[in-house]
Every structure is written in C-alpha cells, then in structure tokens.
Amino acid sequence: MKPVIVACLLSLTPCLGSALADPVKPPVATVPLPPPEPPQRPNDLVPPEPQVTPLPPERPPELVTGKEAVKPPEGKTGSDTPRGQGPDTANPTALPEAPLPPVRPPELSGEAALALKVAAPDDAACLRRLERLGARFESVAPLGNGQCSAPRPLNVTALADGVALEPAAILTCRAAEALARWTTEVQASARKEFDDRLASLSLGGTYVCRGQNHDSDAKLSEHSFANAIDVMGYGFAKRPAIKVTAAAEGSPEATFLATVRASACEFFRTVLGPGSDSAHGNHLHLDERERNAGHRLCQ
Template identity: 35%
Template sequence: MPILSGRCAVLLFACLAFVASAVPESPAVARETRGGSFLSQLGLPWQGSRASSRRARKPATAKKRPAAAKPAARRASKPAAKPAPRPVPKPVAEPAPTPVVETPAPPKRAEAGAPGVPLPPERPRDEPPAPPVETVARAEPDGPTAPEPPKESPEASVPVPPERPDGDARTAALIPKAPLPAEKPAGPAPPDLPLPETSREEDADCRELTSEGVAIFKPAELSDQPEICRTGALVELSGVRRKDGGVVELKPAATLRCAMARVVAAYVRNDLAPAAEASGAKLDAVNVAGSYACRGRNNVSGAKLSEHGRANALDISGFGLSGGRSVGVYAKELPELLGVVVKGAACTRFNTVLGPGSDEAHEDHLHVDLQPRRSNSRLCQWRPD
C-alpha cells in the first residue's frame, strides 16, 4: 500500500509537471524566472524531449502568431537541455540626471533707467541722427498738417508753437527799466599827515607874503571844495618880481597855499632868474602845467590824496626867455647853467621833487611840493645826467 501510494504520488507529480510545462507562461512570470517556469529549472529528464517537440511545432505556431508577440525570455529558456544556472540579478542603473538648462539672462543696458520706467529701444549705430528742432516740419495755420517728428528723437518731442501769419506780428510792450544810479568814483584816501587849517588873518605865511612885496597874487576863494581837499587860506599867484624890478609871469596863474606860494616866489626870484641872466638871457615866464586839483596821486582813483589836492604842489613844464623863446624844462636848448639850477635849487627848497626817471607821469614836467613827513626827510628823484 505504501508502494502504491508512492507510485501514485510520482505519477501525479509527473502529470502535474507535464501540465505545468505544457501551459504557456505569462510574460510577467517569464521575466521573473528569466529561464522558464520553476519546474523547468529542476532539470527533469523528460524536459529535454519536451523541448525538442516544442521546437518542432514552433514553425507552425509562428505563422499564426507574430514573432514579436512571444516574450524573448521564453524563447531563450526553451532550448536549454541542461538546467540553466540561476541568473544573477543585474544592478539597477541609476537614472541619468536631468540636464539643467540655464536660461540666458537678458543683456544689461549700459544705463539703467528709473525702476518701473521702460527704457526706449536703442538706436542702431547706422541710423542717421534726428534733425534739430529748427528743421522739424511745423503745421501752418491754414495749410496741410506736416508729418509728426519721429518719436525716437528727444528734441522732436518738444512741441513747437505755430508761426504767426504775416501781417499779424505783434511786439510785446517791454516795461522800461529804471536807470541805475551812476556809481560814484572812489575818492582819494586821506594823506598821512594833515596840514593846518587857519584863516587868512591868522596864517603867518599869508602875512609875510603880503609884506615881502615879491609875489603878485590875490586871494582865492574856492567855496565848492570837497571836504577832504579843504585846506588853509589860498592865493592865486600870477607873477614874481625879479631883483631888477622886472616881473616873471606864471602862465597860467597857480592856486596855492600861502606857504607854498612863498617858497615858489623865492625859487623863481633868487634861483631861476639869476641863473637865466648869467646864461645871457632873462627869465620872463614860468609855464605852469598844474597846481590845485582835488584828486589822488597820479590821477589814480582811490589813491592817497595828492599834494595838488591840498594846493601844496606845482608842476612846471618850461620857461619863457627873453626874445620870445619858449624852452621845455628838460629840453636840450635850455641854457646849461639854468638847467643845473632848476634841479639843484628845487631839491634844496622843496620836500618832494619828481623829475625825469621818477615815473612815466613826470617825464614831461617837473613836480615840486611841500609834503610833510614824520622824519622831516626830502625826496628828490631825478635821473642822473
């Protein structure tokens, strides 16, 4: 009984194996086994003959079913006569990383505008420049409308008012501007040391000038003197008596202070007239280039007050000699002895003497004055011969 049971079991197992091998496997099972069913991997003895019988019937079934319909794993496992080795599972390949495509950034403009404000498109380099405002066509009042200027041109975007028709020209009335007051020239600056201001009766020089009888003069009253140029009593000196009784005229008469008039009279009477007579001529006149004038030094506005502004200076341009001759103060025709005395006596009697070589303003006349100085010094500027 046990033997029969074992044989029955073997037969039953063989039938089951035959049926299992005859039934076609699904593609999913074929892929999992990779070599057929699990019974085919046992290597049973009848599987070899079964496989050959299936290969014999394969051409018939191939006509009914396309070759692509059969799984590739089943075709590979059927011809195996020996048990196929257990396949080693292949390592699953990692999926290839997805390439990251970088989106190119938009090109940056050279000059970024304000945030939120769109920038105008860049003008091509070969594009001709926009015409100026003056050449842009305008709309006539009664004529056709001219084409609008291009939008790309910033100058053309400015609206231009229409031109007035001929005959309708109007001139705007301009409000006349009030004339500005004329700037007063800067007056002279005060001198370093003031001169005494006394009346004619109290001035000792005026009394002596009258008692000496040498000078020919008359009182000078200048009521319109500026305050800075006001000084003591003034006289208008017109002549000086020579020792021989003749008169040396001052042309024109010089307006001087009494102290300056006394020194000028002594210079003409005691120095110039005798020198001219010793040279064989008589001194008839002294040509005056300037005396009183309220101004700055060398006529410079804003400079210190000149001694002429205080009637304390005299400018001599030449001399009149006997016979009607007129000679310049620096002329070569001047008698030599008279020329020597003109210079030497002037530097002795006056506090300031400006002759040739002192400056350009005194190249054509001789300047003498009685400017007071704290050191009581004298100034004699004269180019040496």
C-alpha cells in the same frame, strides 16, 4: 767638516737620541688674579640727611589787597589762618580794579564830531614875506571837495622881476612862498647860462582834486590841497622858451635845467621830474608834503 758633525754622521743613533731626549717645553699658561676688594666705607662718611626748605612767613593781613582781602575773625590774627585758606589763595597778586575812563564829551561824539573843523593856519607872517618877495597875489574863497581842501588859498599871478605865471596859480601861502624864493634862483641861472631874463613860468596845474599820478585809488596828491606846482617850461625875454624835458648833454639848456632842478630841492620837500618815473617825464613837480623827521624826496 766640523768634528761634531762628523761624529754624528758616524753614529746617528746617539745624536738622534739626544735630540729626542730634550724636546722644547711649551710655555706654562698663567691665570690673572682678581683685583683686591676695596676697603670698607668708613662709618663717618655716610650721606647727610636731605634738608627741607622752610616755608615763608604768613602774609600780614594789613598787606592783603583786592576783593579777596578778608579780616580775620575776632580773637584771631592773620597767623592763625591755616595755610591755603587765606585771601592769597585765590589771587595772591590781586590789585584794585582800574578806574573806568572818563565819559566822552558829547561834542566829540556822533554828528557833533563830524561837524568839527580844524582851524586854518595863521598866514599873516607868510603873507608879509610873500609881499616882500615881490609876488602879486590875492586871497580867494576857501576850496573844498570832500577831503580835498584849501581853507586860505591865494591866486598868484606874478613873482619878483615881473615873472608871470601862465596860468595863474591857486596855492597855499607856504607853497607860494617856496615858489617865489626858488624863482629868484631860476632867474640867476637864466642870466648866467643865457645872459637873458626869465620872463615867465609855464604851469601845468596847481589845485586839482585827484590821487597821486592821476590814480583814483592812490593817496591824495598835494595838488588836492593847493600845495603843489607842476612847472612845464620857462619863458625868457629874448631867447626861445625851454620845455622841461631831456636836453642835449653839455648844452647850456641841459646845464640850466639841471641847475634849477637841483636848487628846487632847497625850497620844496618833494621834487620830481624827467627820469624820476613815467608820470613826470615832461614837467617838474614841486610840493610841500610834510614827512616824518623832515624827510625830503628829491629825484
């Protein structure tokens, strides 16, 4: 056992006395000092006085326009007029009144306007082309029924190579020319697929005054202007006729129908047939409707 411990055990009083004589002193609390005051602002750093934007100069009197322009009194100039009392106060941007449009000509007003008629197009060049294509046709009287009209219709009975139209078609020259040109492609497809000659086209209608898809509330059909053809079928010299309908896939008939339908898109602005909608499930609708930017509808 250590000597110090032995000594304390032998005399408890001195050891306890020394322990009580030196108690542990608590830490002394300190109070933080306040921060020093900032230095005084120098006198030369005071904020500048606010600046006032100067007013624009007075508008010269010779530049004042409109009814509000007032000449300054004699002996005074425009600069003498107090601000806020010049002609610019009511309407600083007043301009002269716009002139009225010219009077409508009497021939374009009332009953005279209703009597105006648009001149029919000159078909002289088209008729010569149609003759060179081998078509047989004759001019008929103008057609008119309200908005349905055809000023210079043709009665077309046959096309090149003696292809008969059954029945004859009442068409504009432009539609007849497109039909004649397309039929030459149909003739080539008939010789290629069937080694036969196209003899006739079975038509469902040409000039009919009606709405699209026979809907009286719809926009007028191109049939109303003799500008459309409905092809129902194709007749041949030797083989049986073919109707415009679905054919067995991969058969010569299906190939022929698909080929002539595709070629029609090169000659007509509108081509609709089986698969386009329910109204064209049994015929090929061809027309020359004009659309914006030359758009064509081929379905």
